[in-house]
Amino acid sequence: MAVAIFLLILVVGSVIFTFVSPWWFTDIASNWGGIDTTVLITFWVCGVVFVAVGLFMAYSTWKFRHREGARADYEPENPRLELGLTIVTAIGVVAMLAPGLLVWDDYVNPPADAQEIEVLSQQWRWSFRFPGEDGVLGTVHVKNIRSDNPFGMNPNDPAGEDDVLVAGNRVQLPVNRPYKVLLRSNDVLHDFFVPEFRAKMDAVPGMITYFWFEPTKEGDYEILCAELCGKGHYTMRGFVDIVGQEDFDAWLAAQPTWAQMKAGVTPKAYSALARRGREVAEANGCFACHSLDGSQVVGPTWQGLWGAETALADGSSITVDESYVLESVRAPAAKLVEGFAPVMIAYDAEIISDDDLAALAAFLREDTELAEASTP
Numbered sequence: 360m361a362v363a364i365f366l367l368i369l370v371v372g373s374v375i376f377t378f379v380s381p382w383w384f385t386d387i388a389s390n391w392g393g394i395d396t397t398v399l400i401t402f403w404v405c406g407v408v409f410v411a412v413g414l415f416m417a418y419s420t421w422k423f424r425h426r427e428g429a430r431a432d433y434e435p436e437n438p439r440l441e442l443g444l445t446i447v448t449a450i451g452v453v454a455m456l457a458p459g460l461l462v463w464d465d466y467v468n469p470p471a472d473a474q475e476i477e478v479l480s481q482q483w484r485w486s487f488r489f490p491g492e493d494g495v496l497g498t499v500h501v502k503n504i505r506s507d508n509p510f511g512m513n514p515n516d517p518a519g520e521d522d523v524l525v526a527g528n529r530v531q532l533p534v535n536r537p538y539k540v541l542l543r544s545n546d547v548l549h550d551f552f553v554p555e556f557r558a559k560m561d562a563v564p565g566m567i568t569y570f571w572f573e574p575t576k577e578g579d580y581e582i583l584c585a586e587l588c589g590k591g592h593y594t595m596r597g598f599v600d601i602v603g604q605e606d607f608d609a610w611l612a613a614q615p616t617w618a619q620m621k622a623g624v625t626p627k628a629y630s631a632l633a634r635r636g637r638e639v640a641e642a643n644g645c646f647a648c649h650s651l652d653g654s655q656v657v658g659p660t661w662q663g664l665w666g667a668e669t670a671l672a673d674g675s676s677i678t679v680d681e682s683y684v685l686e687s688v689r690a691p692a693a694k695l696v697e698g699f700a701p702v703m704i705a706y707d708a709e710i711i712s713d714d715d716l717a718a719l720a721a722f723l724r725e726d727t728e729l730a731e732a733s734t735p
């Protein structure tokens with residue numbers, strides 16, 4: 360009897376909880392209402408089955424409870440019952456899977472007028488590329504990626520010259536237009552997810568994945584990485600602002616093209632040691648988190664780093680010098696810069712040798728000194 364009552368409370372409580380709990384979908388801001396419908400169909404199929412099975416169990420434990428002298432019937436086969444259960448189960452499974460196939464077919468077949476945009480993912484940030492005036496994204500290759508070519512643009516492809524490169528984690532898109540989103544990853548598996556768009560797709564190293572969507576509501580939406588991609592996974596966020604066409608045009612015009620980015624790179628007079636230090640930083644992926652142009656990425660920028668007074672998370676402050684740089688590579692969490700999460704891994708001498716580390720420090724010092732020398 361107690362078990363039957365417990366099962367009854369479980370079923371009734373679950374149903375009440377489902378309908379009074381505050382957790383539900385966010386307001387949808389894209390064309391993918393069909394995805395909500397498929398989720399709801401699955402929800403209702405599972406819900407009805409859960410209630411039916413729960414109530415049947417409660418009834419059975421009460422009805423067939425132990426009684427002195429009662430004997431169970433032996434009934435190993437019941438073709439009618441088996442056929443009935445098979446048909447009902449099959450209908451339930453088809454109802455859950457078939458709508459998803461239809462929506463998926465739509466999801467990966469963008470309309471012909473969809474505007475292509477590219478989302479580049481890497482540990483632990485997002486960046487974006489627009490095709491520029493020619494409407495064609497230039498070719499890219501991961502082997503082209505360097506600190507002055509973060510998107511891996513093919514330097515010999517004229518189609519890439521006018522590509523607009525958005526290195527920050529914030530992108531704008533005009534409302535009520537379809538986009539084909541192409542996804543790349545520079546390192547490991549990530550997953551681009553904007554809950555309000557109901558749109559989600561893995562970014563897989565070595566291939567380009569895609570989906571399409573049409574934003575239907577202006578607003579500022581958060582991009583999440585929905586694939587555990589390393590210890591900084593939780594920091595891998597971005598924003599997509601859905602705006603009117605005029606705002607978008609003004610914003611896009613302010614972003615650099617690949618040609619402008621190339622022209623803006625002024626060769627500085629680094630020593631051989633500092634140049635090696637820069638290669639060390641490139642080879643170890645430091646620029647994925649530390650910018651040289653002052654932009655805030657995952658970690659503190661390296662612009663003007665040397666000799667700077669830096670506030671630390673524990674409330675103290677420190678002047679950046681050689682010993683601080685060395686410690687920050689070997690034991691990054693020891694003196695954490697204020698406002699940054701302790702996501703950097705420690706690089707021991709097996710990964711970056713003492714010599715390479717000294718070269719890296721030389722690069723940081725000369726980068727600051729050369730920048731100061733060139734400022735009037």
Ligand code: CUA
Pocket residue numbers: 481482483548549550584585586587588589592593595
């Ligand atoms: Cu990228 Cu999680």
